[in-house]
Every structure is written in structure tokens, then in C-alpha cells.
Amino acid sequence: MQPTSHDFKANAHRALGDPNLQRAMDMMRTGFPVNRAAAIARLPEFDALRDEGIAIKNHVIANLDFYLETFEKNVVAQGGKVHWCRDAAQARETILGICRDAGAKTVTKGKSMVSEEIALNDYLEANGVTPVETDLGEYIVQIRHETPSHIIAPAVHLVKEQVAESFRATHTHLPPDRPLDEARVMCDEARTVLRAKFLSADIGITGANFLIAETGSSIIVTNEGNGDLTQTLPKAHIVLASLEKVVPTLEDASTLLRLLARSATGQEFSTYTTVSTGPRRADDTDGPAAYHVVLLDNGRTALLGGEFQDMLRCIRCAACLNHCPVYGAVGGHAYGWVYSGPMGAVLTPSLIGIEEAGNLPNASTFCGRCESVCPMRIPLPRMMRSWREREFARRLSPQAQRWGLAVWAYVARRPRLYRWVSAMTSHILSLVGGTRGRFRTLPLVAGWTDTRDMPAPEGRSFMSQWAAREKRS
Amino acid sequence: MADSPRVALFVTCLVDLFRPTVGFAAVKLLEEAGCRVEVPAAQTCCGQPAFNSGDRDNAKALARQVIDVFKGFDYVVVPSGSCGGMIKTHYPELFATDPIMADVANALAAKTFELVSFLTDVMKCDHIAARYDGVATYHDACSGLRELGIKDQPRRLLKGVEGLTLKEMATPEVCCGFGGTFCVKYPEISDKMVSDKVADIVATGADTLLCGDMGCLLNMAGKQSRLGKSIRVRHVAEVLAGMTDTTPPIAAPREKR
Numbered sequence: 129m130q131p132t133s134h135d136f137k138a139n140a141h142r143a144l145g146d147p148n149l150q151r152a153m154d155m156m157r158t159g160f161p162v163n164r165a166a167a168i169a170r171l172p173e174f175d176a177l178r179d180e181g182i183a184i185k186n187h188v189i190a191n192l193d194f195y196l197e198t199f200e201k202n203v204v205a206q207g208g209k210v211h212w213c214r215d216a217a218q219a220r221e222t223i224l225g226i227c228r229d230a231g232a233k234t235v236t237k238g239k240s241m242v243s244e245e246i247a248l249n250d251y252l253e254a255n256g257v258t259p260v261e262t263d264l265g266e267y268i269v270q271i272r273h274e275t276p277s278h279i280i281a282p283a284v285h286l287v288k289e290q291v292a293e294s295f296r297a298t299h300t301h302l303p304p305d306r307p308l309d310e311a312r313v314m315c316d317e318a319r320t321v322l323r324a325k326f327l328s329a330d331i332g333i334t335g336a337n338f339l340i341a342e343t344g345s346s347i348i349v350t351n352e353g354n355g356d357l358t359q360t361l362p363k364a365h366i367v368l369a370s371l372e373k374v375v376p377t378l379e380d381a382s383t384l385l386r387l388l389a390r391s392a393t394g395q396e397f398s399t400y401t402t403v404s405t406g407p408r409r410a411d412d413t414d415g416p417a418a419y420h421v422v423l424l425d426n427g428r429t430a431l432l433g434g435e436f437q438d439m440l441r442c443i444r445c446a447a448c449l450n451h452c453p454v455y456g457a458v459g460g461h462a463y464g465w466v467y468s469g470p471m472g473a474v475l476t477p478s479l480i481g482i483e484e485a486g487n488l489p490n491a492s493t494f495c496g497r498c499e500s501v502c503p504m505r506i507p508l509p510r511m512m513r514s515w516r517e518r519e520f521a522r523r524l525s526p527q528a529q530r531w532g533l534a535v536w537a538y539v540a541r542r543p544r545l546y547r548w549v550s551a552m553t554s555h556i557l558s559l560v561g562g563t564r565g566r567f568r569t570l571p572l573v574a575g576w577t578d579t580r581d582m583p584a585p586e587g588r589s590f591m592s593q594w595a596a597r598e599k600r601s
Numbered sequence: 602m603a604d605s606p607r608v609a610l611f612v613t614c615l616v617d618l619f620r621p622t623v624g625f626a627a628v629k630l631l632e633e634a635g636c637r638v639e640v641p642a643a644q645t646c647c648g649q650p651a652f653n654s655g656d657r658d659n660a661k662a663l664a665r666q667v668i669d670v671f672k673g674f675d676y677v678v679v680p681s682g683s684c685g686g687m688i689k690t691h692y693p694e695l696f697a698t699d700p701i702m703a704d705v706a707n708a709l710a711a712k713t714f715e716l717v718s719f720l721t722d723v724m725k726c727d728h729i730a731a732r733y734d735g736v737a738t739y740h741d742a743c744s745g746l747r748e749l750g751i752k753d754q755p756r757r758l759l760k761g762v763e764g765l766t767l768k769e770m771a772t773p774e775v776c777c778g779f780g781g782t783f784c785v786k787y788p789e790i791s792d793k794m795v796s797d798k799v800a801d802i803v804a805t806g807a808d809t810l811l812c813g814d815m816g817c818l819l820n821m822a823g824k825q826s827r828l829g830k831s832i833r834v835r836h837v838a839e840v841l842a843g844m845t846d847t848t849p850p851i852a853a854p855r856e857k858r
């Protein structure tokens with residue numbers, strides 16, 4: 129996927145003018161936060177659970193090599209294979225190699241953001257392997273030739289009329305005038321269409337929410353059960369996961385799962401939680417003949433020991449997206465790459481470079497709502513600020529902004545000059561503002577006054593009034 | 602008055618420039634609560650614009666200046682959760698690895714408070730006698746809410762104001778879109794956020810909007826005024842200090858002098 133993060137402003141402009149997107153975002157903004165709040169209200173020990181989850185993740189991050197090697201050892205003991213991949217290209221080639229060895233023509237896929245990160249679908253397609261997304265949201269964006277706009281709800285940017293339209297355009301074997309105005313009906317249609325694809329797939333690819341070191345298992349959670357069919361029906365199951373997904377034990381995973389579902393959708397637990405351990409054994413009634421884990425680094429280990437290390441705790445629950453007013457205004461596609469919202473604003477620059485993604489950590493009011501809902505208490509605003517510091521140090525931020533800041537700082541570091549400037553400015557502005565009490569246009573802040581008035585200063589600055597008062601007394 | 606605390610008022614740039622009444626209201630409230638109030642003349646800005654723009658050097662220089670000017674007082678009180686949060690939570694962060702400055706930054710942080718929470722939590726005011734006729738809705742400014750835990754304090758004091766009814770909006774904790782330089786760097790997104798905020802305010806039917814931060818107030822006042830609404834927008838200190846008669850609401854027309 130070619131990033132367009134450098135065009136964030138233009139992307140955002142388009143998004144703000146897109147009535148369907150705005151309608152979809154209106155629903156999202158209310159739905160997720162309400163459900164999460166209710167789920168947490170039902171679990172008084174949520175904060176304690178959070179601390180437990182954070183401790184687990186911090187422990188893993190500090191001992192990542194140990195847990196990854198233990199994981200590999202146990203995958204192998206169960207008859208599976210682990211492929212260590214440094215970057216996206218290596219992961220793509222590894223997966224294609226497995227497909228080729230199995231003579232695979234089609235692969236079904238469970239939802240995986242890492243697969244988006246390595247742009248797997250385009251690559252497979254270009255190499256003669258057809259990927260079929262089986263998560264409903266992923267399926268919808270796939271048939272629309274779009275990308276997911278949200279890490280757990282890929283099609284959240286769409287309204288149901290748009291989905292119906294895409295279904296009619298794609299499922300041409302069905303009567304064109306069939307009624308498609310209910311979500312339930314569309315769901316059933318997708319289910320029927322996908323059923324055939326499940327049965328004919330040669331390989332199933334899923335992501336992983338967690339990798340369990342002690343058992344060599346991978347865990348996925350879904351609400352549709354599509355992951356189960358994806359990984360049990362075909363001949364081979366490929367798990368594609370970034371390496372920070374490893375946790376020591378099943379017990380640890382269950383702690384994190386309780387946090388994940390509540391933070392993500394406000395569920396107590398996701399509908400399906402599936403644990404896969406190795407390929408089918410002799411006495412198993414079903415399961416794949418081969419089990420591969422493609423373990424991706426792609427820049428993660430570079431975060432270890434640095435100011436962005438905490439980001440490796442992220443369990444991809446999307447609470448930060450769901451509660452972000454900027455995400456809620458412009459949706460995920462505006463961010464221009466795979467990850468969006470606050471977690472994307474921190475992660476994207478470290479994966480594709482701050483030169484490309486500089487807008488993302490800047491497009492935040494630092495309202496802090498993301499950090500306050502993050503189950504892993506990841507200091508997202510602090511890390512966005514760290515990116516701004518790097519940008520500033522490398523002179524990547526816009527020149528006008530840098531100069532404005534320099535002039536302002538020059539004045540603010542000189543109290544007498546500052547008092548004089550402030551007194552003059554408030555005096556002049558309040559005179560110009562006259563009795564209206566506000567400005568409809570004002571130079572230098574056109575961005576503000578294009579859409580809102582600028583209140584006029586009351587009169588003389590506080591400090592000059594105070595000084596006069598002190599003199600009198 | 603010998604044992605009454607010596608309190609320095611950190612006026613903040615926006616109050617100094619746009620809304621001196623808030624400064625005088627703060628002084629009045631503090632004095633009525635039994636404090637000796639001083640306003641150090643050498644104060645300027647807390648440095649947050651530099652800090653949030655990634656300019657650590659200027660942020661540190663300004664923080665040093667503030668620490669220097671304010672370190673000798675019992676308390677530092679700020680009529681803004683945003684600037685208060687800067688001093689209280691971010692100064693210690695700025696100097697965390699500086700063995701000499703860390704201590705003084707922490708010391709200043711420990712005695713710095715946002716105005717309303719200082720009145721309730723430190724001075725233990727439960728009731729302030731004031732009168733305001735109107736139905737008000739209260740916006741929780743982000744830094745005050747999430748960095749300093751200010752939520753209940755202003756509401757508690759406002760409940761005691763005669764003639765005032767509080768009516769909550771649906772999402773008082775959602776950012777208004779001001780965000781310091783954000784509103785000029787990303788004006789379209791900022792406008793979308795403040796439009797949603799104003800819609801939420803209007804839906805309450807309240808005739809007054811209160812908040813504890815000038816940045817948010819200027820933003821929301823400017824938007825509602827552009828939309829032709831006539832909601833009375835004021836800093837919470839103006840209402841608590843009973844100073845609403847002396848000056849018109851933010852962005853409202855003034856009488857000829």
C-alpha cells in the first residue's frame with residue numbers, strides 16, 4: 129500500500145466533505161464509547177486487571193528473545209514451523225513460498241492488520257494466488273478495492289447502502305432486484321457466498337491476537353467464527369503475526385483477552401476465541417495438515433529500549449481510535465496508511481518514517497482521551513510529542529510554524545518585552561474590535577476566522593491593569 | 602492573616618491578553634478564601650506552545666523562568682487546567698533527567714494548582730456565595746480533566762450559586778477542538794470538532810456555557826457566535842466571583858463606553 133500520510137490534510141478535507149463517511153462516523157463515535165463504558169462499569173476490578181495486563185506485557189518486552197525462542201521450540205514440538213521474517217518483503221516471500229509448495233490457488237484469510245502492513249493481498253494476487261477475505265468487514269473492503277479504515281472494524285467508514293451497492297455489483301449471480309436493506313440479510317448473503325470459498329481454499333491465513341510461548345499456540349478472536357473455518361478447513365494454516373504478540377502462558381492471554389474485548393467492543397469476551405496448536409494430529413477429526421507461523425519484525429525490535437518501546441504493549445483493541453475526536457472526524461483512511469487514530473499516529477512514523485507520516489503525530493489536540501481509555505495505558509500523547517521533537521530537531525516541521533514559534537519564544541523569554549507586547553496587542557485589538565466584541569476576520573489566524581469568530585480582548589491586558597492598581601494602592 | 606497562605610497567581614497568556622476579568626475574579630476568589638495573593642510581574646508563559654511543538658529548548662527555558670519567578674510562594678494558582686497541567690505534570694517530565702532541576706520542578710509542581718480545584722481541594726471551600734441567573738452547561742477542558750482530575754469540583758461550587766441551574770451536555774468530556782496550535786494547523790478538523798461541541802451545547806437548551814480554560818472558551822465562544830447563537834460564554838471563575846455584571850460574555854457585543 130502506497131502511503132498517503134503526507135497528504136493527511138487533503139485526505140481529511142475530502143473525508144470531512146463525504147456525507148456517507150460522516151454518517152458512518154457519527155454512528156461510530158457514539159456506539160463504541162458507550163459500550164465500552166458499560167462493560168467497564170460492570171467490572172469494578174478493571175483497573176487492577178489493566179495493571180496486571182501491563183505487567184505481563186512489560187515482562188514479555190523485557191524478555192522478548194526468551195519467549196520467542198520458547199514459543200518456537202514449542203511450535204516445533206507440536207509439529208509446526210516458525211519462519212522468522214525481518215521485514216515485509218521477507219514475510220511476503222515466505223508466505224508465497226508456502227503457497228507454491230502446497231500448489232495453492234486460493235487462500236482464505238482471517239482479519240489481520242499485519243497482512244495489510246505487508247500488503248500481502250496485492251502480492252499474492254500478482255503471483256497467481258487469489259486471497260479471499262472472510263471477515264465480513266474485510267470482505268466488504270476487499271470487494272470495494274479499499275483498505276480497512278479501522279483496526280477491528282475494517283468497514284466502519286461505510287453505511288449499509290454502500291455495502292448493498294457493492295454486494296449487487298459483485299454477487300452478480302443473484303437476482304439484481306433482491307432486497308438488501310437489512311444488515312442481517314446482507315450478512316446471510318455474504319455467508320452463503322463465502323461458504324463455497326471456505327470449502328475450496330487450499331490454505332488459510334490468519335493473524336494472531338496472542339502467541340503462547342508455553343504451548344506454542346496462536347490465539348485469534350472473532351465475532352463471526354470465520355477464523356475457525358479459515359484455519360481448520362484448508363490443508364495448511366499460516367499464522368502471520370508480529371513478534372510482540374507473544375505472551376508467556378495461556379493464563380496471561382486470558383487476562384489480556386478480558387481487557388481486549390471490553391476495550392474493543394464492550395463485550396465481556398469475544399464470541400469466538402480459538403486456540404490453535406500445531407497441525408492436525410493422528411486422532412484429530414479435522415484440522416490443517418501443516419501449521420506455519422510467520423513471525424514478523426518489520427521495525428518492532430528497533431523500538432526496544434527507546435522512547436517508543438511502550439507501543440509494543442499495544443493489543444490492538446482500537447479503544448484509542450474509538451475515543452479519538454480526530455479519528456472520529458476524519459475516519460481511518462485519512463491517516464494514509466494501515467494504522468490510524470492515536471496508535472497509528474505513534475506507530476506509523478516508526479514503520480514508514482517521520483518524513484512520510486509527520487502529519488499524524490501533529491494532528492492531535494493532546495486531549496488525552498486515548499491514553500485514558502488505553503487498557504495498556506500507553507502514553508500516546510507523550511509519544512506523539514516525542515515525534516514532534518524529532519521533527520523539530522531535524523527541521524522537518526513547516527518553516528512558518530518554526531519562525532512563529534521562534535519569535536514568540538524570543539518575546540516570552542523577556543518578561544518586560546512580553547508585558548509590553550501583550551499590553552499593546554490587547555489594547556489595539558480591543559480598540560479595533562470596538563463594541564462588536566469579536567472579529568469576523570483577522571490576519572494570521574485565517575484558519576480560525578474562516579469558520580468561527582475570534583473573540584476580541586476585553587480591554588487592557590491584565591498585567592497592565594494590575595500594575596496600575598498596585599501603583600494606586 | 603499571618604498564617605494565611607501566600608499565593609501567587611499565574612495569570613496565563615490568554616487571560617492576560619483576552620480576559621483580564623478572569624484574573625481579577627481569581628484574585629477575588631482567592632482572597633475571599635483567605636489567601637494573600639500576589640501577581641509576580643516577571644511572569645510570561647508556561648512554555649506549553651513550545652513543549653507541544655517539539656521545541657524542548659524553549660520549553661525548558663520558559664519552565665526555568667516560571668520556576669524562578671514562582672518558587673518562593675506557598676502555592677501557585679492558575680485559572681487554567683491546561684497551563685496548570687503544564688506546570689504540574691509536564692515540568693517534572695521536562696527535567697526528569699536533570700538532577701538539579703528535577704527537584705525544583707517537582708517542588709513547584711507539588712504546590713501548583715488549578716484555581717477551582719485549589720479552592721475546593723486545598724482551601725476546602727464547599728460553598729461560594731454568588732448569584733447568576735441562568736441555565737448553564739459545563740465543558741470539561743481536557744487537560745484539567747485528564748491531567749489534573751478536575752471534574753466534580755467546579756460542579757460542586759456551581760451548585761451553590763443562587764439562580765444557576767446546571768444541565769449536562771451529552772459528551773462534556775469530548776475535546777472542543779482547540780488544542781493550542783492545533784486549531785490553526787488543522788483548522789478544518791478543529792472546526793468539525795467545535796461544531797459538534799456547539800451542537801451538543803445547543804441541544805441542552807442551556808443559555809450559558811462555562812468552562813475553566815480560556816483556550817476552549819475562545820474556541821467555543823467564537824463558533825457559537827459565528828453560528829448566530831447567543832449563548833453566554835464565560836470562565837467559571839467569573840460566575841463564582843460574581844463578576845458577570847461588570848463585563849459582557851466572551852465574544853458578545855459590548856456597550857459603548
Ligand code: SF4
Pocket residue numbers: 391441442443444445446447448449471498501502503504505506
Ligand atoms: S494503543 Fe492502547 S487503546 Fe490503542 S489499540 Fe493499542 S492497546 Fe488499544
